[in-house]
Structure formats: C-alpha cells, structure tokens
Amino acid sequence: MSKPGRPAAALAACAILTGAAPPYAASGTARGRAEPVALAPAGEDGASELVRGWRIQSSAVAGSDGARISRPGYRASGWLPIGRPETLMAGLLENGRYPDVFYSDRLASVPTGQFAVNWWYRDEVVLHPRRGGRTFLIMDGVSGTADLWMNGARIDGRSRLQGSYSRFEYDVTRYARDGANAIALDVAPNKAKTYLTGSRLDWNPAAPDRGTGLERPPKIVQDGPVSLRDVHVVQRNAEDFSRSDLTVKAVLRNNTGTVRRAEFSGTVGRGPTRLPFRTAVTLPPGTARPVALGLRLDHPDVWWPYQLGGQPLYHLAARLRAGGRYAEDFGIRTVTSSLTRAVPGRTHVPHGYRRFEVNGVPIVIRGGGWSPDMFLRYSPRNARDQLAYVKDLGLNALRFEGNFPPDDMFRQMDRAGVLAMTGWQCCDRWEDPYARWSEELRANAAVQAAAVARRLRDHPSVFAFFQGSDAAPDAAKESVYVPAFEAADWGTPQIASAEDKASPRLGPSGAKEGPYGYVPPVYWWSNGRETADVNDPSYTNAGSAWGFDTETSAGNTVPTRDSLDRFLTPRDQAALWDPATARGPRSGRDLFHVYPYNDYTRMARMGQYNTPLWHRYGPWSDMASYQRIAQMGGYEIARAQFEAYLGNSRDPANPSTGVIYWMLNKAWPSLQWNLFNQDFDQPGVYFGAKKAGEPVHVMYDYASGAVEVANLTGGRQAGLTARVRLIDIDGTVRRTSRVAVPALAAQDVRTVAAARPPKGVSRTYFLELTLTRRGATVSRNVYWLSTKPDEVDWKNTLGKGSGAAFRPGGYADLTGLRGLPRAAVRASAATRRDGADLVTTVTIRATGTAPAVFTRADVRRGAPGGRPLPGDGQVLPIRWSDNDVTLWPGQSQTLTARYRASDLRGAAPVVGLGGWNLPPLTLPAASRT
Numbered sequence: 001m002s003k004p005g006r007p008a009a010a011l012a013a014c015a016i017l018t019g020a021a022p023p024y025a026a027s028g029t030a031r032g033r034a035e036p037v038a039l040a041p042a043g044e045d046g047a048s049e050l051v052r053g054w055r056i057q058s059s060a061v062a063g064s065d066g067a068r069i070s071r072p073g074y075r076a077s078g079w080l081p082i083g084r085p086e087t088l089m090a091g092l093l094e095n096g097r098y099p100d101v102f103y104s105d106r107l108a109s110v111p112t113g114q115f116a117v118n119w120w121y122r123d124e125v126v127l128h129p130r131r132g133g134r135t136f137l138i139m140d141g142v143s144g145t146a147d148l149w150m151n152g153a154r155i156d157g158r159s160r161l162q163g164s165y166s167r168f169e170y171d172v173t174r175y176a177r178d179g180a181n182a183i184a185l186d187v188a189p190n191k192a193k194t195y196l197t198g199s200r201l202d203w204n205p206a207a208p209d210r211g212t213g214l215e216r217p218p219k220i221v222q223d224g225p226v227s228l229r230d231v232h233v234v235q236r237n238a239e240d241f242s243r244s245d246l247t248v249k250a251v252l253r254n255n256t257g258t259v260r261r262a263e264f265s266g267t268v269g270r271g272p273t274r275l276p277f278r279t280a281v282t283l284p285p286g287t288a289r290p291v292a293l294g295l296r297l298d299h300p301d302v303w304w305p306y307q308l309g310g311q312p313l314y315h316l317a318a319r320l321r322a323g324g325r326y327a328e329d330f331g332i333r334t335v336t337s338s339l340t341r342a343v344p345g346r347t348h349v350p351h352g353y354r355r356f357e358v359n360g361v362p363i364v365i366r367g368g369g370w371s372p373d374m375f376l377r378y379s380p381r382n383a384r385d386q387l388a389y390v391k392d393l394g395l396n397a398l399r400f401e402g403n404f405p406p407d408d409m410f411r412q413m414d415r416a417g418v419l420a421m422t423g424w425q426c427c428d429r430w431e432d433p434y435a436r437w438s439e440e441l442r443a444n445a446a447v448q449a450a451a452v453a454r455r456l457r458d459h460p461s462v463f464a465f466f467q468g469s470d471a472a473p474d475a476a477k478e479s480v481y482v483p484a485f486e487a488a489d490w491g492t493p494q495i496a497s498a499e500d501k502a503s504p505r506l507g508p509s510g511a512k513e514g515p516y517g518y519v520p521p522v523y524w525w526s527n528g529r530e531t532a533d534v535n536d537p538s539y540t541n542a543g544s545a546w547g548f549d550t551e552t553s554a555g556n557t558v559p560t561r562d563s564l565d566r567f568l569t570p571r572d573q574a575a576l577w578d579p580a581t582a583r584g585p586r587s588g589r590d591l592f593h594v595y596p597y598n599d600y601t602r603m604a605r606m607g608q609y610n611t612p613l614w615h616r617y618g619p620w621s622d623m624a625s626y627q628r629i630a631q632m633g634g635y636e637i638a639r640a641q642f643e644a645y646l647g648n649s650r651d652p653a654n655p656s657t658g659v660i661y662w663m664l665n666k667a668w669p670s671l672q673w674n675l676f677n678q679d680f681d682q683p684g685v686y687f688g689a690k691k692a693g694e695p696v697h698v699m700y701d702y703a704s705g706a707v708e709v710a711n712l713t714g715g716r717q718a719g720l721t722a723r724v725r726l727i728d729i730d731g732t733v734r735r736t737s738r739v740a741v742p743a744l745a746a747q748d749v750r751t752v753a754a755a756r757p758p759k760g761v762s763r764t765y766f767l768e769l770t771l772t773r774r775g776a777t778v779s780r781n782v783y784w785l786s787t788k789p790d791e792v793d794w795k796n797t798l799g800k801g802s803g804a805a806f807r808p809g810g811y812a813d814l815t816g817l818r819g820l821p822r823a824a825v826r827a828s829a830a831t832r833r834d835g836a837d838l839v840t841t842v843t844i845r846a847t848g849t850a851p852a853v854f855t856r857a858d859v860r861r862g863a864p865g866g867r868p869l870p871g872d873g874q875v876l877p878i879r880w881s882d883n884d885v886t887l888w889p890g891q892s893q894t895l896t897a898r899y900r901a902s903d904l905r906g907a908a909p910v911v912g913l914g915g916w917n918l919p920p921l922t923l924p925a926a927s928r929t
Contacts, residue, residue, distance in 0.1 A: 070149035228324030266318035303331030306417030331460025354510030367397030368664025394693015423466025517803025521640030764816025862910030866924025
C-alpha cells in the first residue's frame with residue numbers, strides 16, 4: 001500500500017461488469033453540499049456500482065486541488081449533478097445545456113474551448129468497512145486520462161489511469177472511512193490520436209468533448225480476508241454435442257498477512273440440471289492462487305444464432321464460504337473459422353476467404369456496423385429496440401469496431417441470438433506500429449487487451465475478435481494481444497485484420513473492406529475477375545459479393561420526409577435534393593449531416609449518390625419527387641447487396657462468406673451509412689434489406705438473370721414452388737413460368753430458374769417472383785428492371801471508396817416508371833392489443849388498371865375519427881411484416897405492424913398510405929378491445 005499522495009499499486013484486471021445502470025435521473029441539487037449516497041447492494045460479482053450522486057465541474061471553475069476536492073463534505077457549489085457517470089457532453093445535455101443539439105448545424109455552435117481543460121468527476125458514498133476486511137475500488141475505463149483521488153489522497157495518476165477499455169483495481173482499505181467517503185477524478189481531454197481510447201472515427205463529426213469522461217461506473221468491492229476474482233467457465237464440446245467438458249476457473253487471493261483456508265463452491269445449472277463443485281485451498285499470506293474444477297455435462301442444450309435454433313443459457317453461481325460471490329450466464333456453443341479453398345487461376349485472392357461455422361454449420365455473416373450514441377448515452381430499452389430491428393431485418397450479426405457497448409447489450413444479444421463481431425478500431429493510436437508506442441502505451445495496451453478479453457469471453461453471442469481493423473498487428477503488438485486473450489481463456493477465433501492483411505501469428509485475415517458509395521445492383525452480383533483489384537494486395541474497395549466484406553454499402557442513406565423534418569430546416573433539405581447534386585460524383589455542396597468533409601469517400605456531397613439516381617430514374621424538381629426516387633433507389637441497392645451475398649455463397653471459387661452493412665445505425669441524425677436513423681426511421685434501404693433477409697427467400701441475380709432460392713432457417717425446406725412473371729410497364733404479362741424447388745438444407749441456396757427479358761418487352765419492366773408452399777405465399781419479391789443494363793467501369797471503380805464509376809451512357813433506364821398512370825387501391829386497417837404492444841393490420845387491394853408501385857404504410861397518431869394529428873405523428877420504433885410493396889390490379893396484401901401502445905401517447909392509431917404512383921391517403925385504424 002502506498003503512502004498518501006502517491007499512487008497505490010493497481011491490481012490486475014478482473015471481474016466482468018454486472019450491467020447497465022437504471023435510466024438517467026438527476027440526483028442531488030446543483031448548489032450546496034452533496035449528501036453522501038448509500039452504497040448500492042452488491043451485484044452478482046460482489047461489486048457495487050457507484051452510479052448515483054456524481055457531479056461534474058470544469059477545473060477552470062473548481063481549480064486543481066485534488067486533496068481538497070476529494071475530501072468528504074467539500075462544498076460542490078455550482079457543480080452539475082448527473083444521473084450516472086457519463087461523458088461531459090452527456091452531462092451538460094442532462095443539465096439542459098444545448099437543447100435540440102442535433103437540429104440543423106447547432107452541434108457546430110457548441111463551444112469546444114470549455115473542453116480544452118480538465119474536468120472533475122466527484123461522488124460521495126457511505127461505506128461501512130467490515131472488521132478484518134478489505135475495500136477495493138475498481139475503475140472501468142477512462143476516456144482521456146485521470147488522476148484518481150479518495151478522501152484527500154491521490155490513489156493513481158494519469159500516466160497509468162487511461163484507456164476506454166482499461167480496468168484497474170485498487171486496494172483502498174487504508175483510505176476508506178466508516179461513513180461518508182469522497183471519490184474524485186481529475187479527467188484530462190480525450191485524445192484519440194495520442195492515447196489508446198475510443199473515438200467515432202469518420203462515422204460522424206467528433207463530439208465537442210471528444211468523448212471525454214467515464215463510460216462505465218466505478219465499483220466498490222468490500223471483501224473479507226480472501227477475495228474471489230476472475231470466475232469463468234471454459235468449455236470443450238464434443239463435435240456432436242453429446243457432451244461438454246466444463247472447467248470452472250477462478251483466482252482466490254489472500255488479502256492478509258497470515259495463512260488462510262478458502263472454501264470455493266457453486267453450481268452450473270439450467271432448469272433441473274445442477275452440477276455442483278467444491279474445493280478447499282490453503283493460501284499463503286498475500287498470495288493469489290488459481291483454481292480449476294472439471295465438470296461433465298451430458299447432452300447439453302446448445303446455443304444457436306436465432307435463425308438456426310434456440311438460445312438456452314446455463315447459469316454459473318460461485319462463492320467463497322466467508323466472502324465473495326459471482327454469477328453469470330453462458331451458452332454452450334462452438335465457433336470455428338477457416339479460409340475457403342483457393343482454386344488456382346480462379347479465386348481472386350491467393351489464400352481464400354474468411355468463413356465462420358457455428359456448431360459445425362457454415363454461416364454467411366450478414367450484419368451491420370453498430371454505432372453508440374455520439375455522447376455515449378446508453379439505454380437498455382433503446383438497445384432492445386435496435387436488436388428488435390436487427391432481427392426484423394433478418395440480419396444475424398453486429399460489428400463492434402471498438403466502441404463496445406455496456407455489458408447489458410451483450411447480454412441482450414445472448415438472449416436474442418444475435419452474433420457480435422468484436423475488435424479494435426482503426427485510424428487512431430490503436431493502429432500505430434508498436435515501435436511508435438511509448439512504454440506507457442504499451443503497458444496500457446496490455447491492460448486493455450486483458451480487460452476486454454475477460455469482459456467478452458463468456459458471451460455466446462461473441463463469435464470473433466479482430467486484433468486489427470484497417471491494419472494487422474505487427475509481431476510486437478501481436479505478442480501483447482494474443483497472449484492476453486489466451487491467458488483469459490478466449491474461446492472463439494482471433495482474426496488479424498478486417499482488411500485482407502496478415503499478422504505473423506494469426507495469419508491471413510481473408511477479409512476485405514469497401515466500397516462506401518453508390519453502386520448499382522448489378523455491381524454486387526458481378527463475380528468475375530474484373531471485380532478484383534490485383535494492384536491492391538488488401539483488395540480494399542474491390543467489388544461485388546465475394547469473400548468476407550467487413551464494412552460496405554452504397555453510401556448515403558436518404559431518410560424519409562418525416563425524419564428529415566426532425567433534424568433539418570427546409571433550407572438544409574433543399575441542399576439535399578438540389579438538381580445541382582446530379583452533375584457528377586463531386587457535385588453539390590458540403591452537407592453538415594454527412595461526414596467526413598474530405599476526399600476519403602467524397603461523401604460530404606450528394607453527387608456520388610444522386611447522379612446515378614438522376615440518370616437511372618429521371619430528374620426531380622422538388623423534395624416530393626426526389627423522395628420517391630431516393631427511397632425506391634435505396635431499396636433496390638440494399639436488397640441487391642444482401643441478396644448477392646446470399647446468392648454467391650455457393651460459388652466454388654469465389655464464395656461470399658459474410659457482409660457487414662456500413663452501417664446499421666448512426667450516432668446522430670445522418671444522411672450517410674445507415675439502415676435506420678437515430679430516430680428509428682425506416683427508409684427504403686431498411687425495407688430492401690428486410691426483403692433480402694426473409695427466412696426463406698426467392699431472389700434475382702442481376703448479373704446472370706438467374707432466379708435463386710435461399711433457406712436461412714435451421715431446418716430443411718421442402719414442397720416449395722417458384723413462379724416467375726415478367727410484366728411490361730403497361731401491365732401486360734409477357735411470360736409466366738413455374739418450377740418445383742428442390743428441397744433446401746439449412747443455409748442452402750439453389751438456382752431454380754431464369755428470368756431473362758423476352759423479346760419485345762418494354763424498356764422498363766417488372767419481374768415478380770413468388771415462392772409458395774401448398775398455395776400459401778412464403779416469399780414475394782418484385783423488381784423494376786431495364787433492358788438497358790447498368791455498365792460499371794471496373795477499371796475506374798476498383799480501389800476507390802467513392803463507389804461505382806459508370807461507362808459513358810452506362811445507366812439502366814428506369815424512366816418508364818414515370819409514365820405509370822395513377823394507381824387506385826381499396827384499403828382497410830384495424831388494431832388489436834397484445835400485452836404492452838399494439839398490432840395494426842393494413843390490407844391493401846389494388847383496383848383500377850395500374851399497379852400500385854412501391855406503396856408504403858406508416859402508423860401515425862391521430863384523432864378517433866381517423867384524422868392524423870398535426871405535427872410529427874409518426875410512430876417509431878415499429879416492426880412491419882413487409883412494406884414498400886407493389887401490387888397489380890386484383891392483387892392484395894396484408895401488412896402487419898407491431899409497436900408499443902405507449903408510443904401513441906394517448907392518441908388513436910391511423911395509417912398513412914402513399915407510393916410511387918399512389919397519392920397519399922389516410923385510414924382509421926381503430927383499436928379492438
């Protein structure tokens with residue numbers, strides 16, 4: 001134990017966090033003396049999170065006297081109360097500063113100078129140390145660097161206490177008092193180019209405070225003579241899962257100067273299954289000793305991704321007879337990874353592609369890149385809503401490029417069966433060569449690697465860790481990361497990089513990245529040699545759906561008009577659709593809600609996205625006409641991306657093995673890289689991706705004209721029939737064919753028919769694919785196509801993250817859609833209650849002579865008579881069975897929407913309908929009791 005005023009020794013990183021705190025709620029008052037907060041009950045790891053009672057203040061106001069500020073009873077006059085430890089910006093927003101900060105360019109007006117100085121975090125807590133016991137303070141990450149003080153003594157300094165994912169444990173027994181105790185942190189600005197910390201990279205503008213602050217609450221642990229740490233389960237599963245050999249591991253630490261005998265016991269169980277364990281260990285003075293107890297579990301219940309099976313979890317409960325306890329849930333599953341076999345002369349890369357198997361089943365990873373809130377605010381309900389969208393989209397994974405969420409979200413993913421692809425982030429200090437790291441950073445890297453490995457290791461949803469993002473770790477850095485993960489008993493694959501790079505120990509990654517800008521649907525389906533950039537050994541921004549693409553999409557995402565009205569002024573919106581944005585990839589002006597403002601992706605302007613839409617669909621003249629094109633264009637490219645990664649998964653030489661849509665969501669309202677916006681808005685890209693993610697799905701190959709059927713379920717699919725209809729723009733059916741679909745195994749894809757346009761079909765035409773079983777529709781998919789195909793200039797496309805270059809005049813001609821007559825529909829809606837949710841059904845029947853093309857439904861808040869209320873009345877989040885549908889006269893479809901009843905805010909539900917050629921109308925959707 002160090003003397004007052006000098007850093008105490010930091011003990012090794014240990015137990016996993018117990019989860020998220022309750023939703024934000026201000027505590028205390030802004031003036032006067034803070035009342036000490038009683039220590040919260042200990043969690044399942046024996047630790048109490050210090051959530052309530054925190055206050056923040058700038059050092060420019062409070063000064064820098066840590067000895068004074070960290071004493072109980074210090075008058076924190078003018079300090080800002082916060083509901084839980086959080087970043088500085090989150091704290092300021094919680095206290096009413098900068099209201100509606102994301103509207104228009106208000107974010108840019110937040111003064112950044114206030115964050116150039118250190119800020120204080122301070123809390124007072126009541127402790128009652130036990131006689132003969134020890135008190136420990138655990139710090140779970142600091143974004144920035146910090147000096148840590150307690151009761152007037154400096155416990156640790158910023159040269160060590162740094163890193164968003166670090167974990168330090170301090171023995172503060174000599175400083176802890178019976179009664180009020182004060183803890184204070186002097187936090188310096190977060191600098192992602194200087195320290196190993198978190199940042200949001202180029203996903204959005206940097207937060208004004210650069211994310212400075214505490215991402216997770218500190219913890220207090222009050223132990224007896226012996227401490228229990230690092231409890232976890234290691235599993236070795238039989239290939240056929242007839243048994244699982246489990247090893248319960250822990251570290252027992254004698255905190256005293258005398259010999260101690262410790263009894264360690266507990267159970268592993270699920271339902272009626274109970275596997276007890278017990279051992280006694282003699283510990284010499286001041287020593288820590290690992291223990292390991294073997295258990296045999298016959299015929300375990302196996303954890304699966306949600307599309308392949310259930311998510312049973314086993315519960316580990318462990319304790320010391322005279323002290324600590326620990327509990328967690330874990331799943332029995334096996335994840336393996338390998339490179340696909342390279343076919344000489346045909347495979348685009350020399351070593352094949354990264355592929356994953358879960359429980360022996362090869363799985364095409366289909367996910368999105370996850371972004372935390374810009375100010376790192378976290379809500380369990382918000383996370384639950386996001387995961388509901390992930391499953392609604394038919395995705396099976398999320399990628400976390402650094403920026404790991406609280407453990408609550410990983411636990412939710414465990415229960416939901418959604419896979420987590422974890423790893424370090426790019427573009428900051430993390431990817432500098434090891435030789436450029438100081439000794440301070442090297443030590444911090446080891447701490448963070450050990451902490452992250454221990455935190456994530458037992459979540460069955462976590463299927464891999466990427467030890468590099470854009471770069472692979474060099475040998476020296478790998479010698480830090482890999483042993484740290486091995487020491488933590490990491491049980492899933494470690495991959496060198498998210499690009500096609502290699503590290504000495506982990507070998508080739510078999511992955512690639514990009515592109516990040518607009519490409520036409522045929523781009524994704526093309527699989528020839530012209531799509532591989534042989535001049536770039538990392539194959540970054542190489543085209544089409546082959547291999548494992550860890551981040552890619554067609555770039556900008558245009559929100560619906562409802563969403564745009566929430567964060568953009570009319571003038572801001574006019575810059576989005578201005579016809580000047582259709583004059584080439586660099587055209588238009590820089591937009592605040594598109595980032596970055598540099599040449600990396602040329603995304604700060606809409607030209608790369610809008611120019612192809614203008615040439616393919618025809619011109620627009622206002623927001624309404626632009627919205628029709630942007631939503632329809634977004635739907636077709638998102639659908640093609642996910643369909644192609646399914647369709648090409650059986651290619652013998654260049655199989656597609658995984659794709660991460662860049663991105664799933666964004667940290668703020670955005671016009672770039674998302675499947676749904678911060679407000680849960682569902683633009684065309686959402687429903688295009690959702691269509692591709694149907695459990696059993698029929699789809700069209702834009703490159704070959706083939707019709708394919710995919711089975712994304714865990715069971716065999718038989719008795720299916722596919723119908724192919726090619727339809728003129730005037731509604732004339734040019735060709736109809738039916739074919740029996742061979743039985744499909746789980747995760748299988750088959751080509752079943754061809755859909756090449758017949759001679760004489762209109763220049764713009766439709767393709768309707770329907771999959772049925774015993775007369776019931778299993779999948780229905782409508783494409784709008786052209787006899788004039790898109791022609792990608794591959795030579796000028798590859799290696800450029802801005803998306804596709806087109807050959808001169810090489811745009812598909814979809815302008816025939818503009819001549820469609822006005823559609824007519826007969827529609828009805830009704831609503832029923834299901835627990836806390838409402839379920840609204842909307843039945844739409846096309847009447848008249850024209851198809852109702854790309855028809856969308858929205859639930860809105862309205863008056864009992866069916867009139868929508870003024871203002872923003874759209875109900876979000878919401879999950880539709882389908883949307884943006886196309887129906888020919890006589891056809892009908894029933895759409896189902898599920899949402900929280902409370903989100904109506906006391907109003908009645910009404911349904912808005914509109915489409916490409918359907919004028920807006922509103923339907924009453926009265927509730928049925």
